[in-house]
Amino acid sequence: MDGQNNDKFFGPVSRLPRPAFLFALCLVFGMGTGVIFDRWMLEAFVPSDAVSDFRLMAQAWNIIERNYVDRPAVQPTALTDGAISGMVDALGDTGHSTFLTPQMIKQLGVMESGRLKGVGLEIQMKNRQVVIVAPIDNSPAQRAGLRSGEIIISVDGRDVAGLPLDQVVGQITGPIGTSVTLGILDPKTHKLRNVTLDRATIQIQNVTWQRLPGTEIADVRIAGFDDGTAKDLQRALGEIQEQNIRGLILDLRDNPGGELDEAVAVASQFLTNGDVLLVKDAKGKVTPVPVKTGGLAPNLPMVVLINGGTASAAEIVAGALNDAHRAILVGDTTFGTGTVLREFPLVNGSALMLAVQEWLTPSGHSFWHKGIKPELEVALGTDVNPLVPSLERGMTAAQLQSSDDQQLLRALKWVAEKIGDEKTIESSIGAATITAGIERSTAKSIMHRKEVEQ
Numbered sequence: 001m002d003g004q005n006n007d008k009f010f011g012p013v014s015r016l017p018r019p020a021f022l023f024a025l026c027l028v029f030g031m032g033t034g035v036i037f038d039r040w041m042l043e044a045f046v047p048s049d050a051v052s053d054f055r056l057m058a059q060a061w062n063i064i065e066r067n068y069v070d071r072p073a074v075q076p077t078a079l080t081d082g083a084i085s086g087m088v089d090a091l092g093d094t095g096h097s098t099f100l101t102p103q104m105i106k107q108l109g110v111m112e113s114g115r116l117k118g119v120g121l122e123i124q125m126k127n128r129q130v131v132i133v134a135p136i137d138n139s140p141a142q143r144a145g146l147r148s149g150e151i152i153i154s155v156d157g158r159d160v161a162g163l164p165l166d167q168v169v170g171q172i173t174g175p176i177g178t179s180v181t182l183g184i185l186d187p188k189t190h191k192l193r194n195v196t197l198d199r200a201t202i203q204i205q206n207v208t209w210q211r212l213p214g215t216e217i218a219d220v221r222i223a224g225f226d227d228g229t230a231k232d233l234q235r236a237l238g239e240i241q242e243q244n245i246r247g248l249i250l251d252l253r254d255n256p257g258g259e260l261d262e263a264v265a266v267a268s269q270f271l272t273n274g275d276v277l278l279v280k281d282a283k284g285k286v287t288p289v290p291v292k293t294g295g296l297a298p299n300l301p302m303v304v305l306i307n308g309g310t311a312s313a314a315e316i317v318a319g320a321l322n323d324a325h326r327a328i329l330v331g332d333t334t335f336g337t338g339t340v341l342r343e344f345p346l347v348n349g350s351a352l353m354l355a356v357q358e359w360l361t362p363s364g365h366s367f368w369h370k371g372i373k374p375e376l377e378v379a380l381g382t383d384v385n386p387l388v389p390s391l392e393r394g395m396t397a398a399q400l401q402s403s404d405d406q407q408l409l410r411a412l413k414w415v416a417e418k419i420g421d422e423k424t425i426e427s428s429i430g431a432a433t434i435t436a437g438i439e440r441s442t443a444k445s446i447m448h449r450k451e452v453e454q
Contacts, residue, residue: 057083081164081350089125092369093355096312096337098124101166102349118173119180119197121146122256125165129153133335134254134309136204137223137388140197145385146184148254148309153192154183174199189382207232209240210389214397217247217415219408221389222266225258225313230265237269237296247415248302249408250321253331253386257312260340267320268292270302270327276320278360279340286360301418302327303411306374307386311335319361319372329374330411338368376414378407 046054061079068074085099120139123130130152135142154160155171172180181196206229209220218240222229240248250270257263267276268291275288304318304327315334321327339355346352360366380386384404392400403409415421 078164081166084346084350084352085125085164088352088354091355093339096339096341096353097355098165098353100351100353101164104166104169105349105351118199118202119182120200120202121172123152123165123168128162130160130163130165130168133311134256136202137208137221138205138390139202140200142385144195144197145383146182146195147385148307149187151185151187152182153185156181157183176201186382207236208389209236210392211243211245212249212392212412213395213400215247215412215416216245216419216421217249217412218243218245219249219251219387219389219392221251222314222317223255225255225262225266227259227262229258229262230269233266233269234296241296246301246419246421248297248300249305249411249415250302250317250327251305251386251388251408252310252314252318253305253307253407254309255311255314256309257314257337260313260316263313263316264289265292267317269295270297270300270321271295271324272298274324275362277316277362278364280358280360282356286364288362301415303414304329305331305386305407305411306334306372307332307380307407308335308371310372312337315367315372316359319365319367322372322375323362323365328376328414329372330376330378330414331374331407332377332379333373334367334371336367336369336371338366338370376410378410380405380407 061083064079065074081099081101088097088099091097120136120141122133122136124133125131132141132146132148132150132152134148135146152160152168152172155168158171160168160171172182174180176199179196179198181194184193184195185191186193204224204226206224206226207220207222209218211217212219220233220236220240222233264276271291272293272295273291275290277289279287279289281287302321304321306314306318306329310318310331311334315337318329318334322329338359340357340359341353342356344352344354358366358368361372381404384406387400387403387405387408395403401409
């Protein structure tokens with residue numbers, strides 16, 4: 001009896017718990033440590049004023065993970081990428097600050113090395129739409145007539161609205177020699193069309209130039225500001241000097257930008273002193289970035305062509321030359337990318353490209369989200385592609401003057417007037433159709449410039 005009593009007394013203490021009881025203990029212990037770990041994570045890595053917001057995101061994640069009916073679509077990596085992309089998009093720095101997946105970083109590296117496989121499009125996500133920033137020069141996209149501002153609504157018949165940008169990029173790119181069909185929406189005319197492109201290896205050439213036929217004026221095209229752009233421009237300017245060319249058109253249309261140092265070096269080729277830009281940090285401190293000495297073309301009369309695809313570093317150059325009264329701007333208002341990007345690597349190989357400083361023109365004007373407005377506003381027809389040096393090489397003077405590229409022709413006329421090229425002026429007047437409003441803008445711009453110079 002005593003033994004039984006002892007057994008009853010000591011049994012529950014000495015024997016191991018049954019499996020169900022053991023599971024319950026582990027569950028309680030796990031939940032307790034989980035709460036402690038979550039609390040530690042929130043306190044260690046999350047700002048105190050944002051803890052509730054992080055809990056809200058976790059709650060949304062869990063609701064989706066447990067309840068969304070399309071189970072294959074619930075992919076943790078896709079949810080994470082989407083959440084980070086959404087945070088960056090909420091900053092409003094459209095087309096600049098962005099989230100890059102490891103695949104996008106790899107493709108960016110290929111592009112910066114000077115060779116790109118695909119169709120040659122610079123695209124961005126804007127208002128949940130895939131918008132063309134610019135077609136790359138000598139690419140299938142440029143030859144097919146795709147233009148800045150157009151919207152890609154489908155890839156090979158599949159709707160891409162709302163998809164993460166890297167997924168859209170993945171659908172557009174593919175093996176060399178294969179084709180892809182893009183559904184394109186023109187936001188100005190609301191017309192839809194399908195464009196089939198053959199994927200190819202694209203050799204990126206950032207600087208090209210051509211003496212415009214029948215003139216003493218060079219058309220210098222800068223397609224991007226990757227490493228080496230300024231050196232390429234110096235070589236081009238050396239060749240231009242050897243040919244005794246008297247005027248220059250700097251074409252920055254559909255130039256999505258690139259390296260800040262390259263932009264400073266490019267602008268410095270046309271300036272002798274002053275600043276290329278001002279840089280404002282998060283605390284409001286403004287630091288000037290001065291012109292580099294030794295520019296090769298500080299006195300050559302020139303015009304800068306810009307449009308809605310002129311962005312980032314290209315806007316810096318346009319703003320610097322315009323503020324210094326070194327060149328007038330012709331075309332359309334620029335894109336409005338006015339911030340300095342810094343790359344913040346993330347643990348899985350992805351990265352945040354985040355705006356940490358704002359660019360201002362030398363006179364202190366902000367163009368972030370606003371763009372830079374040209375002094376001579378000249379629109380390009382909906383179905384007109386801008387002329388580039390590679391196309392101009394085979395043209396006659398008559399073919400040039402009959403071109404539909406009114407922006408280039410207007411710039412040509414202005415430079416010709418500046419250098420006194422009567423033959424080109426006469427041809428331009430006969431060929432280019434310039435509205436009375438543009439002519440009034442021209443007179444106003446010239447009068448304003450004279451007032452400033454006085």
